[in-house]
Amino acid sequence: MCPRALTVFGIVLPLLTTAAPALSAPRTDSNAGTIHLYVDATEAPRGIVHARLEIPVKPGALTLYYPKWIPGEHAPSGPIADLAGLKLTVGGRPVPWERDAIDMYTIRCAVPRGVDRLDVSLDALQSSHGDFTSGGSSTDRLAVLNWNQLLVYPAVPSTDQLTIAPHLRLPAGWEYGTALEPAAATTGDWIAFEPLSLTSLIDSPVQTGAYHRRIDLSPGKTPAHAIDIACDSREGLNASPELIASWRRMVDEAEALFGARHYRRYDFLLTLSDDVAHFGLEHHESSDNRLGERSIVDPDLVKASAGLLPHEYVHSWIGKYRRPAGLTRSDYQKPMQTELLWVYEGLTSYLGYVLMSRSGVVPPDWQRDELAGTAADLDREPGRSWRPLKDTTVGAQFLYGAPGAWSSWRRGVDFYGEGVLIWLDADTVIRRETGGKRSLDDFCRVFAGGTSGPPKVVPHTFDDVVAALNQVATYDWRGFLTSRIDSTSARAPLNGIAAGGWKLGWADSLTARMKAAESEGKYVDESYSLGIVLDKDGALTDVIADSPAAKAGLGPGMKVISVRSRKYTPEHLREELRAGKGGTEPFEIIAEHGDFVRAFQVAWNGGPRHPILVRDESKPDLLSEILRPKVGPPVLGSR
Numbered sequence: 001m002c003p004r005a006l007t008v009f010g011i012v013l014p015l016l017t018t019a020a021p022a023l024s025a026p027r028t029d030s031n032a033g034t035i036h037l038y039v040d041a042t043e044a045p046r047g048i049v050h051a052r053l054e055i056p057v058k059p060g061a062l063t064l065y066y067p068k069w070i071p072g073e074h075a076p077s078g079p080i081a082d083l084a085g086l087k088l089t090v091g092g093r094p095v096p097w098e099r100d101a102i103d104m105y106t107i108r109c110a111v112p113r114g115v116d117r118l119d120v121s122l123d124a125l126q127s128s129h130g131d132f133t134s135g136g137s138s139t140d141r142l143a144v145l146n147w148n149q150l151l152v153y154p155a156v157p158s159t160d161q162l163t164i165a166p167h168l169r170l171p172a173g174w175e176y177g178t179a180l181e182p183a184a185a186t187t188g189d190w191i192a193f194e195p196l197s198l199t200s201l202i203d204s205p206v207q208t209g210a211y212h213r214r215i216d217l218s219p220g221k222t223p224a225h226a227i228d229i230a231c232d233s234r235e236g237l238n239a240s241p242e243l244i245a246s247w248r249r250m251v252d253e254a255e256a257l258f259g260a261r262h263y264r265r266y267d268f269l270l271t272l273s274d275d276v277a278h279f280g281l282e283h284h285e286s287s288d289n290r291l292g293e294r295s296i297v298d299p300d301l302v303k304a305s306a307g308l309l310p311h312e313y314v315h316s317w318i319g320k321y322r323r324p325a326g327l328t329r330s331d332y333q334k335p336m337q338t339e340l341l342w343v344y345e346g347l348t349s350y351l352g353y354v355l356m357s358r359s360g361v362v363p364p365d366w367q368r369d370e371l372a373g374t375a376a377d378l379d380r381e382p383g384r385s386w387r388p389l390k391d392t393t394v395g396a397q398f399l400y401g402a403p404g405a406w407s408s409w410r411r412g413v414d415f416y417g418e419g420v421l422i423w424l425d426a427d428t429v430i431r432r433e434t435g436g437k438r439s440l441d442d443f444c445r446v447f448a449g450g451t452s453g454p455p456k457v458v459p460h461t462f463d464d465v466v467a468a469l470n471q472v473a474t475y476d477w478r479g480f481l482t483s484r485i486d487s488t489s490a491r492a493p494l495n496g497i498a499a500g501g502w503k504l505g506w507a508d509s510l511t512a513r514m515k516a517a518e519s520e521g522k523y524v525d526e527s528y529s530l531g532i533v534l535d536k537d538g539a540l541t542d543v544i545a546d547s548p549a550a551k552a553g554l555g556p557g558m559k560v561i562s563v564r565s566r567k568y569t570p571e572h573l574r575e576e577l578r579a580g581k582g583g584t585e586p587f588e589i590i591a592e593h594g595d596f597v598r599a600f601q602v603a604w605n606g607g608p609r610h611p612i613l614v615r616d617e618s619k620p621d622l623l624s625e626i627l628r629p630k631v632g633p634p635v636l637g638s639r
Contacts, residue, residue, distance in 0.1 A: 033056060033162075035163065036054040037151055038053075039168050041143060042172075044171070049124045049143075050124075051121070052121045053151055053152070055118045055119075056116060057115065066105045067105075067153075067202065068333050070148055070332070071203070071327070072315070073133070074327075074397060074400065075400055088109055090115045095118065097109040132281060134277075135276070137277065141210045141231075141233075142273060143208055145208070146202075147201050160198075161197070162197060164197070165192070166201060169189055170208050173210060176191075178193075178228075179267045179286040211231050212230050214227070214228050214229075217248045218248065223263065227267075228268070229272065230270070230271050230272070231272040232273045237272075237296075240297075243296060246361040247361075250309065250361075253630060254313060254314070254355060257354075258317050260449045262453060262455055263316060264454050265285065268287055269286055271288075274292050274293050278291055280308045280312040284316055284320040285316070287309070287312035292520065300515070300520075303516060311349060315348055317449075319348060324337075324339075324341075324344055324461075325461055339393050341393040343460075346416065346418065346419015346423060347423050349417065351444065358627065369511045369514065369611075369613070371424075374420055378414060379491055379504070382546045384489055389415060392412065404533075405556030407542055408527075426440060426480070427440035428500055429475060438473055500626065501621040501624075502621075505613065506609050508610070510610055524570045524573065530549045532549045537559070539557070539558070540555070543555050552586075554589065557593065563588070577607050581606060583605045586603050587604050587605070588600070
């Protein structure tokens with residue numbers, strides 16, 4: 001895990017009213033203990049989804065919950081502000097309800113005598129603000145439906161004990177993808193899914209769209225793997241045969257890495273739009289992946305976004321199957337403890353990085369540049385002097401939403417990138433200690449392999465991680481990990497890069513990966529030289545603490561007007577940096593801050609500076625061996 005008018009196949013449908021329609025779902029007799037959920041997504045293109053629940057109840061006090069702590073988001077991020085139109089009724093008569101004055105996600109009511117079913121109707125507003133699933137999830141031509149936003153549920157010892165029978169209605173002509181199993185029979189335009197636990201339902205989002213494509217990633221094999229692609233345009237669905245081959249290879253490489261699979265089948269849900277929130281969210285038998293509209297047809301964007309699918313796929317093993325005990329909860333209201341996110345997200349980031357390379361979708365130099373950028377970012381963070389990595393995991397719930405300004409002093413969710421460096425280091429130690437006979441691949445099979453089968457959760461603790469590492473290679477793993485996680489350090493843990501036969505170096509021009517990243521993100525990054533990051537309009541989105549720009553007085557929120565007496569453009573900035581290299585005069589920047597304009601004299605004459613990895617010929621190239629494909633010949637970039 002990174003925030004119209006209705007037109008379907010070119011036909012403009014009549015304008016729909018803002019009032020929630022009465023859901024004309026087929027009436028059913030609720031089985032004992034089964035909640036029937038009807039979700040009408042026909043108005044998702046204009047940002048609203050309607051839901052109705054039939055909940056078996058007993059007379060007396062009843063507590064209902066709106067899901068608060070969403071798995072994979074590591075925060076109490078359930079979008080309660082986007083819950084609207086909540087009505088409780090029995091036999092058509094309203095039932096008064098009241099929100100808890102302390103916990104806003106708790107609803108209480110009293111069920112009248114003689115009543116055995118409560119009807120609940122609600123609307124989920126599809127807002128364009130927020131992070132992850134709280135962000136934009138629908139456009140005129142597609143939508144992603146997360147069930148946690150579409151229901152309330154009664155208090156139970158465990159959500160595993162609640163059985164839900166979901167039904168779904170989509171805009172006419174739209175196709176869908178999900179890990180849910182369709183029921184044998186449907187009624188009218190309602191899609192019925194097989195009943196399942198609330199836990200499994202919330203773990204199985206639905207992606208749908210007018211332009212939809214399903215690709216088999218494991219033809220003729222069991223379990224089945226597929227990728228469902230929904231895009232705002234038909235053209236954006238046209239993944240190349242080479243890209244599809246790399247996705248298929250990713251599935252094979254993952255099996256070789258872990259030695260077992262913990263799902264009945266796996267569905268990658270890939271949503272392509274410039275108007276939805278871009279991120280990935282893991283699920284046990286699927287993943288919710290969202291990228292820009294042209295992300296699988298533009299060659300540079302293909303490479304720039306290639307890490308998303310492997311990362312979320314690895315989570316099926318690391319995070320869903322082997323889950324930190326503090327993230328294993330019996331419902332969605334209990335706070336999660338996130339101190340092991342350096343395993344959940346950090347190990348996943350490393351293995352996703354490795355799997356991305358082994359699948360062959362990017363060339364080795366691209367992967368090295370990716371690692372160089374991660375290492376350089378973390379190595380120049382002054383915030384390392386006061387905040388240990390562990391505190392970034394404990395504080396994840398507020399750091400995910402932290403602003404970009406002064407991020408190097410605050411530190412953010414560094415357990416992703418720093419996890420890559422730590423687990424690369426561990427990989428090289430295992431290889432060294434075993435004379436090259438074992439690697440972190442062996443740890444993956446010990447820790448997250450086991451026996452293939454349907455989804456289940458096996459909680460783990462820090463001690464379990466240490467024990468599994470020692471099972472692969474005897475070493476002081478407890479000391480190794482605690483020294484990197486619990487303590488502050490002025491420098492990032494770069495030992496793995498050095499042991500891998502490389503070292504951090506610098507170039508005066510952008511690599512292909514950096515150009516693609518800047519183009520996609522619409523920013524300019526001179527954080528390693530002047531110490532500034534600018535948006536497309538020249539506004540400073542961040543200034544690196546203790547950098548030349550920070551020492552000169554520049555700060556986030558200012559807007560650069562000129563550089564060295566020349567009007568600011570990204571091209572002029574870099575031309576002037578090159579021209580001033582080796583000179584003695586300060587690098588002058590004129591910036592405005594609100595109504596004020598000032599000139600800043602930045603003490604920098606080193607020219608543009610961008611991170612790369614440089615080969616250390618005195619050591620074996622262990623990094624290339626780690627990233628080498630393990631199954632079959634190379635596909636795309638690894639040639």
